[in-house]
Amino acid sequence: MLIRRLARPMLASIFIMGGIGALKDTPNHAKGAAPLLEKATDPVRDMLPEQMPTDPETLVRIDAGVKIGAGALLALGKFPRLASLLLAGSIVPTTLAAHRFWEEQDPQLRSEQQIHFLKNLGLLGGVLLAAVDTGGKPSVGYRARKSARIAKKTAKKTGAKNAKKK
16 A cells, blocks of 8 residues: 555656656657657548647647646546556657657667667556556456356355255
């Protein structure tokens, strides 16, 4: 319990700060995200509804809002599983847009971007673990299996008693 109360805000802090940073420097973040967004949206642009934003600056702002909002929820322990899933969905495009180490020619820059890529991969692992953490309570699957076992035993006992009465 204590570990969760400490670990969640620690994990959330990088997302909150990243979201704030993206809002402070939206044009630069949008410039970095544009190549990935073009690859992702161009093939389906005609199928997207008019209301769906596709410009990089708006999408960077939306992503920043998700990071700040979901990060705050995770830090406060409110809806931590949902918040973690939102952060997981947010970090994947961020990582692919900002840390394309495989495109770097300079060995020093390539190494730095690879470190950031792997750091984000580790953060993804952390939020995925947080997304499946049930807070020490049995999961729905466990409770369902346990209920099924109890029902099966009860049915066997009831069936045996009814067979003896006949």
